[in-house]
Amino acid sequence: MWRRSASFVVDNRIDPLSPSDSTTFDQEQNPITHEGIGIGIPPVISAYYQTRTEHHAVVTSDWLAQSQKAAVDGTGMETPPAERAVAAGTGRKGFRVTDEFNYWRKKPDLAEAVAAIMALSSVIKCSEATTMMELEGELKEASNSLKAWDATSISLTAGCDLFMRYVTRTSALEYENFESAKSRLMDRGEKFGEISLKARKAIALLGQDFIFEGCTILVHGFSRVVLEVLKLAAENGKLFRVLCTEGRPDRTGLRFSKELASIGVSVKLLIDCAVAYTMDEVDMVFFGADGVVESGGIINMMGTYQIALVAHSMNKPVYVAAESYKFARLFPLDQKDLTPALRPIDFGVPIPSGVEVETSARDYTPPKYLTLLFTELGVLTPSVVSDELIQLYL
Amino acid sequence: MDPRRVSRTVIDPMVRTVGFNAPGAPPPPQPHQSIQSGTAESVAGLVSSSPPSVSDIDPVGNSLSPVMIPPPNHASVVPLPGAVPTQMSPLRMNDSRTGSYSPLESLLETLSPRSRVNVSEFADETTVLGLIGKSGRGILEKTASSLPVSNGELMEAATVGGRSLRMTSNLTKVSVVNMPMDIPGIEFIEKGKGASVDVQKERESGGKKLKEKTSKAERRAIQEAQRAAKASAKNAGTASKNPKQQPKIAKNSQKKDNLQIPSKSLASEKNDAERLLEKDRKRDGSLVPQPRMQFDDKHRVEKAKRRSVVNRCEARNIVELFRHLPQYVHGTQLPELESKFFKLDAIHPSVYKVGMQYLTGDVMGGNARCMAMLLAFRDAIKDYSTPSEKTLVRDLTAKIGSYVSFLIECRPLSISMGNAIRFLKNRIAKLPVTLSEAEAKINLQSDIDHFINEKIVIADKAIVEHAITKISDGDVLLTHGSSCVVEMILLSAFEQGKQFRVIIVDSRPKLEGKMLLRRLIAKGLSCTYTHINAISYIMHEVTRVFLGAASVLCNGAVYSRVGTACVAMVAHAFRVPVMICCEAYKFETRVQLDSICSNELGDPNAISKVPGRKDLNHLENWSDSENLQLLNLTYDATPSDYISMIITDYGMVPPTSVPVIVREYCREQIWI
Secondary structure (H helix, E strand, O other): OHHHOOOOOOOOOOOOOOOOHHHHHHHHHOOOOOOOOOOOOOOOOOHHHHHHHHHOOOOOHHHHHHHHHHHHHOOOOOOOHHHHHHHHOOOOOOOOHHHHHHHHHOOOOOOHHHHHHHHHHHHHHHOOOOOHHHHHHHHHHHHHHHHHHOOOOHHHHHHHHHHHHHHHHHHHOOOOOHHHHHHHHHHHHHHHHHHHHHHHHHHHHHHHHHOOOOEEEEEOOOOHHHHHHHHHHHHOOOOEEEEEEOOOOOOHHHHHHHHHHHOOOEEEEEOHHHHHHHHHHOOEEEEOOOEEOOOOOEEEEOOHHHHHHHHHHOOOOEEEEOOHHHEOOOOOOOHHHOOOOEOOOOOOOOOOOOOOOOOEOEEEEOHHHOOEEEEOOEEEOHHHHHHHHHHHHO | OOHHHOOOOOOOOOEEOOOOOOOOOOOOOOOOOOOOOOHHHHHHHHOOOOOHHHHOOOHHHHHHOOOOOOOOOOOOOOOOOOHHHHOOOHHHHHOHHHHOOOHHHHHHHHHHHHHHHOOOOHHHHHHHHHHOOHHHHHHHHHHHHOOOOOHHHHHHHHHHHHHHHHHHHHHHHHHHHHHHHHOOOOOHHHHHHHHHHOHHHHHHHOOOHHHHOOOHHHHHHHHHHHHHHHHHHHHOOOOOOOHHHOOOHHHOHHHHHHOOOOOOOOOOHHHHHHHHHHHHHHHHHHOOOOOOOOOOOHHHHHHHHHHOOOOOOOOOOOOHHHOOOOEOOOOOOHHHHHHHOOOOOOOOHHHHHHHHHHHHOOOOOHHHHHHHHHHHHHHHHHOOOOOOOOOHHHHHHHHHHHHHHHHHHHOOOOHHHHHHHHHHHHHHHOOOOOOOHHHHHHHHHHHHHHHHHHHHHHHHHHHHHHHHOOOOOOEEEEEEOOOHHHHHHHHHHHHOOOOEEEEEEEOOOOOOHHHHHHHHHHHOOOEEEEEHHHHHHHHHHOOEEEEEOOEEOOOOOEEEEOOHHHHHHHHHHOOOOEEEEOOHHHEOOOOOOOOOOOOOEOOHHHHHOOOOOHHHOOOOOHHHOOOOOOOOEOEEEEOHHHOOEEEEOOEEEOHHHHHHHHHHHHHHHHHO
8 A cells, every 4th residue: 555655755665586495494394396387496385274174175287296296205193293292202392383283284184273172282291290380381382382383373373372261261270280380281181182073063053053954155265164164054955055155276166066966965156257147146144264353354365355245246145164173363454464374376377487376375354354153153144253262361 | 481470271272452442340341242152253353354254164163252342231341340239229210211122311310319419519529539439439430431432422431531530429429428327426528438449348338329328208307307407506506517527528419418516607498408309300300301511500609609608600612422421620719829828727837738729720630749749738637636536547638638629629630639639648558556656657757758759760761771771872852741651751761872963842831841951951951942843754763752641541641741643643643652751649530431431621811822922812811712622632642552561660661561550559559
């Protein structure tokens, strides 16, 4: 905005091409070479995006390369590293929380936040701390390294924060000794996976009420929660139609439509640009979310914002299904106020030289374009999110 | 997940809206919504339209119906828990006009008889801020200001505003009036003060108040007796001790009559007769249309003038809509007040000093005023000793009350000060009886220090910490006026080496921005200074707007220096995020929709005169001309639509979450 003004004197803008700190960090962590783009700059892929590709079975060339590499590497991921470390007797020394997290993160049904919590609870398992303070310090360190590992992921940060919050609250409780407090924390961590699955069920139960006979639903991206909601509605014998966006460049919509078709729901695929064209016949829009932020808005796959805008202007309700562990203490003011999650984009043809490509993988949808949020805490208006967060974290 | 949430079942579809409905209070009715609305339908009504058939299949929703059914009477009036019983009061029964029932009218009607008896004056309405229970005021004010106001009905809105103030003052006073009925003969000042602080009682009594009132005949009998007593006292020629020090005492005629002190020499027979007349007029008030504003009633204004320490000029030529607000003139009565200094033995010198500073405008800004006041009170408490045959709790509360009313005369209280006073009075009331005087005093002083430290100093640091995360390199930040928190944010962001530019938007007549500009320039920040007239041009280049606030109201509206609403509106139009920086102790349970109901009038001369421009100063004798009115408002209310975020010591929250903060923390704020 300020670039337009002649009175802008201080001109020390950062060169957009020079990589920022977080991107170089990602490169170190994930040295993935990529041949899709013709120019010399190696593309940056955030770890957040990698998780997505694994979970949503996105078939891209780099993902194929990665999986092949993993296959060559062997099957080292069968038991969690924590258990291996415990079995090997190395204890804390031979254990890295990021390894643990990576192990859990590869499980198809596990959300990233849950994986983070699992990883942290295994930190407790391996810990040799003897006091609560010590344990808390170790956990803090571990959660910081997890957060630093992927600064772009919101649910990872939210999961870490949530667990840390739980730990600090537990320590205030009176347990007879340290061991019992520790085992309580461990139980809690282990249960989290279960809770996350249960949460999805609960959301499905709440959300399916809003699907009425003969309605048309527009979905964008691949969301396991939304899938659960639609599945349940279909199982209850409701007849409805789903319009899936294609979800370029991941083609997540393709996979989503496949899942839906396999349970007998009538699905229609759209290209991403056809949203406004078809909005007239749509009765409601369903989104998942990568993160729900304090304003009540959501951060989700690229394209969510524009679909919400179109829906809002045509007075169609926009529903978001998200588990409450995705609530994050973030408050983006606009699209650029987020750590961008970058990804490669395959255009099929070489990109002309000197052309920049917008590679951000997600956008922020402000709360005023959302109608309701389905969470396992209930059906919430966007403004309640902040209420929940205040109660949770303060 | 959250241990506090155990009881919540997961399966029932609950639609919860945060904000705009106080906890425990009945939910706001959704206008234009059918009573038989089920979950889904009401949800659709709440937000954008959803297909109507949603409600057709709603198996769970109807049985659980989490959205409350709106009361059937009238859509636009919030049900008033306090008001409902008063409709049954005898006064109401006597009212012959019950036939034409309109909720709005009856609401005012039922609440007004009391205020007709009262002689209110401007000191009242602001004293109340500090004295009255939150809930009562919240409800009343909310009702008053949430009444529908269309453009054409602005006049009506003003009436409502004026009345709402009176209603509030009314609430406090009812209990005051009731007390002497029970035990006459005890010195009233102390009692009255003690009673008015009895917030707890206030809250409970809510609906009972009017019922407790004595009948007309009884009241008259009591008054007659008291008048006789007073007359005899006057005949005895007791020295006329001017009750100026406690201007609150004489708030209404009834109270004044209760005074055992012989009233001032001015109270002649004629005055008495006059008062009698007035009272009679008021007593029949339920039939006579109520006088519209407090400040156009000559009797009241005169009375107030006689009583007050600070002399005020005649409030001439005030804009019609704002007649209910007190007209303040700063700086002219300083010599006179100085001469009075030694007569005003009841007011502690440091309180006096702070009052003078308010009057002259030396101390400005919510935080500074609040801190100055608290420090003065601390001094006063330090030098305080309980008179014999009095208890510390009561006497000190009365003392603080008289200080507060003195400060109000100098300048109306800010909301931050109101909250701080409420805190202090609460602490005094909660003092253990077993404590010795010295211990109690030390306790109170450390409480005050605590409040200043925790609610202002540390809160500011927390705000700065949060706000800095929203400043990035290359930003152009805009601020309006001079807010100390915003200044701290800018300075510490600069110290952290962030590259940004500041635009300071200033406005006449206070030109507070100049001071801020000077301080920022001295530190080496790169600044642009402009007046609010250029806001639409300069907004092009702005990336973030940081604003301070005098208060944040429960509906998310921000009450701040006049001009803030304009800046926020322009920023919103340019899609620039507007961030309000405000400490949580300034949050208010009240709701205000416009800037009319409660505001402060500045010196009209300040806008009529342009220093250094002789050619423009033809308005010198403006007060002589009948058809010219000048309006110098001090505050305005910014609607929550224009605000992206409120930064408080508890983090960054959307404006819809203000009630949550108030709900979760205001209790603690009072108890600490």
